[in-house]
Amino acid sequence: MVIAAGHVVPQAEAPAALTFPPSFIWGTATAAYQIEGAAALDGRTPSIWDTYSRTPGRVRNGDTGDVATDHYHRWREDVAIMADLGVGAYRFSLAWPRIQPTGRGPSVQKGLDFYRRLTDELLDKNIQPVATLYHWDLPQELEDAGGWPERATAERFAEYAGLAAEALGDRVRTWITLNEPWCSAFLGYASGVHAPGRTDPVAALRAAHHLNLGHGKAVQALRANLPADAQVSVTLNIHHVRPRSGAEEDADAASRIDALANRVFTGPMLQGAYPEDLLRDTASLTDWSFVKDGDLREIAQPLDFLGVNYYTPTLVSGGAAETSHGSDGHGNSAHSPWPGADGVSFHLPPGSTTAMGWAVDPTGLYDLLVRLKDDFPQLPLVITENGAAFDDYVNPEGEVNDPDRIAYLQGHLAAVHRAIQAGADVRGYFLWSLLDNFEWGYGYSKRFGAVYVDYPTGKRIPKASARWYGGVARTGLLPGPDSDQG
Numbered sequence: 001m002v003i004a005a006g007h008v009v010p011q012a013e014a015p016a017a018l019t020f021p022p023s024f025i026w027g028t029a030t031a032a033y034q035i036e037g038a039a040a041l042d043g044r045t046p047s048i049w050d051t052y053s054r055t056p057g058r059v060r061n062g063d064t065g066d067v068a069t070d071h072y073h074r075w076r077e078d079v080a081i082m083a084d085l086g087v088g089a090y091r092f093s094l095a096w097p098r099i100q101p102t103g104r105g106p107s108v109q110k111g112l113d114f115y116r117r118l119t120d121e122l123l124d125k126n127i128q129p130v131a132t133l134y135h136w137d138l139p140q141e142l143e144d145a146g147g148w149p150e151r152a153t154a155e156r157f158a159e160y161a162g163l164a165a166e167a168l169g170d171r172v173r174t175w176i177t178l179n180e181p182w183c184s185a186f187l188g189y190a191s192g193v194h195a196p197g198r199t200d201p202v203a204a205l206r207a208a209h210h211l212n213l214g215h216g217k218a219v220q221a222l223r224a225n226l227p228a229d230a231q232v233s234v235t236l237n238i239h240h241v242r243p244r245s246g247a248e249e250d251a252d253a254a255s256r257i258d259a260l261a262n263r264v265f266t267g268p269m270l271q272g273a274y275p276e277d278l279l280r281d282t283a284s285l286t287d288w289s290f291v292k293d294g295d296l297r298e299i300a301q302p303l304d305f306l307g308v309n310y311y312t313p314t315l316v317s318g319g320a321a322e323t324s325h326g327s328d329g330h331g332n333s334a335h336s337p338w339p340g341a342d343g344v345s346f347h348l349p350p351g352s353t354t355a356m357g358w359a360v361d362p363t364g365l366y367d368l369l370v371r372l373k374d375d376f377p378q379l380p381l382v383i384t385e386n387g388a389a390f391d392d393y394v395n396p397e398g399e400v401n402d403p404d405r406i407a408y409l410q411g412h413l414a415a416v417h418r419a420i421q422a423g424a425d426v427r428g429y430f431l432w433s434l435l436d437n438f439e440w441g442y443g444y445s446k447r448f449g450a451v452y453v454d455y456p457t458g459k460r461i462p463k464a465s466a467r468w469y470g471g472v473a474r475t476g477l478l479p480g481p482d483s484d485q486g
C-alpha cells in the first residue's frame with residue numbers, strides 16, 4: 001500500500017503523473033574539458049586542467065581530457081542523440097583556450113567554427129543552445145600570470161566574453177558567465193583538489209572576488225554584444241547547508257559555511273555587498289583590500305535568471321572539530337576549502353549514496369529552491385545541473401540499465417515540481433550529464449551520463465535513464481516513483 005496525501009491507495013493504481021508547465025525547458029548539460037578532447041587541435045592551447053591532469057598524482061588513474069569522449073569529432077552524433085531523446089535545450093561550455101588561445105588577443109576562427117557548427121546543428125534540430133563561458137578551463141598562460149587571484153584575469157575574462165558574444169550571439173540567446181565559481185576559487189586555490197591545485201586560503205578569497213568581478217564585467221560585455229532579448233546569467237552550486245542539531249554552535253557552523261559557499265557570491269552579485277559575517281569570519285586572513293571602489297557596483301549586474309546546480313545537501317556541526325566523520329564531498333585534501341571555518345565538521349547526511357559517496361536527498365533541492373524564492377523573489381531560477389553517478393555497466397544484451405539514476409532523477413524532479421507549486425519560479429532543468437565524461441579529479445571512474453560512453457571505442461549507448469528522461473522531456477509529465485518508463 002502507498003500512502004498519498006492522507007489516502008490509502010491500492011498499489012496497483014500507479015500514482016498520478018506530475019504535470020510541468022508547458023513552457024518548462026528540458027535539457028542536458030556538459031562542459032568542454034570534460035567531453036571535447038582534441039586538446040591540441042586547431043590552435044587550442046593548454047588550460048589549467050591540461051596542466052593539472054598531466055601532473056602525476058593529481059587525477060585518478062592519471063586520466064586527462066586529451067581525448068575524453070571525442071565530442072570535438074562526434075558532435076553531430078551527440079546532437080542526434082539529444083534530438084532522438086526529445087530534449088529541448090543543451091547547456092555546453094565554450095573552451096576559452098580554443099577561442100582565445102593564451103587568454104589574450106584576437107579570437108581563432110577554427111575554434112569559433114566548431115561552436116558555429118555545433119550550434120547550427122542544435123538549432124536545426126530545435127534544441128536551444130545555452131552557452132557557459134567558463135567551466136574551469138582557464139588558459140594556462142593566465143594562470144602563469146597569477147590566475148584568478150589577480151585582478152587582471154577579470155579583465156581578460158570580460159574581453160573573451162565580448163569576443164564570444166560577437167561571434168556566436170546570432171545563434172546563442174542564453175548565456176552563462178561562470179560555472180560554480182566556488183569550485184574555481186576554493187577547490188582550485190585553497191584545497192587544491194582542482195586545477196590549478198594551489199593551497200593558499202588568501203589566494204582563494206582573492207580568486208572569489210576576481211571571479212565575481214569577472215562575472216560583472218562579462219555580463220556587461222555580453223549585453224554590449226548581444227541582441228536585447230538575450231538571457232544572461234551565472235551558475236552557482238548553492239550549497240544547501242543544514243546544521244546537525246538545534247545547538248547554537250551547529251547553527252553558527254551552518255551560517256559560516258553558508259557565507260563561504262553561497263553568500264560570498266550571491267551577496268555581491270545579487271545584493272551589491274559582501275556579507276558582514278563573511279568579512280568578520282575571514283578577518284584574520286585578509287582585510288579584503290583587494291575589493292576596490294566601484295567593484296561592487298560593477299559586479300551587481302541585473303540577471304535574467306539564476307542557474308542553480310544541486311547534487312546533495314551539506315550537513316555540518318560546530319564546537320570541537322571532529323575528524324572521524326565524512327568529508328565535505330569535495331575530495332580529499334589536507335588543506336581545507338573553507339578559509340576561516342576551521343572548527344566546522346562535515347557529516348554524511350542520512351540515506352543512500354551515489355557512486356560519489358554523496359547522499360541522495362531531494363528535500364535539499366526543494367528547500368534550496370524555496371529559500372531562493374524567499375531571498376530573491378524577482379529572480380527566475382533554472383536548474384543548470386542535477387544528476388548522479390552510479391557504477392553503470394553494459395549487460396550481455398548490450399544495454400545499460402540504471403534504475404538508481406531513474407529513481408534519483410524522479411525524486412529530484414518531483415522536488416522541483418513541489419517547489420514550483422510552493423511558488424518558486426523555476427523555468428527549466430538540465431540533467432547532468434548528457435554523456436559519461438571526465439569527472440575532474442576522479443577522471444573517468446565516475447559515470448554521470450544518461451548516455452554510456454565506451455571509452456576505448458567512443459561508442460555511445462543511451463542508458464535506460466536516457467529513454468526515461470526523454471519521455472519526461474517530450475511530454476512534460478513526470479511519472480510516479482515506481483512506474484517503469486525505461
Ligand code: FCB
Pocket residue numbers: 031034179180183237309385432439440448
Ligand atoms: C559539478 C560540475 C560538473 C560536474 C558535476 C558532477 O560541480 O559543474 O562539471 O563535475 O559537478
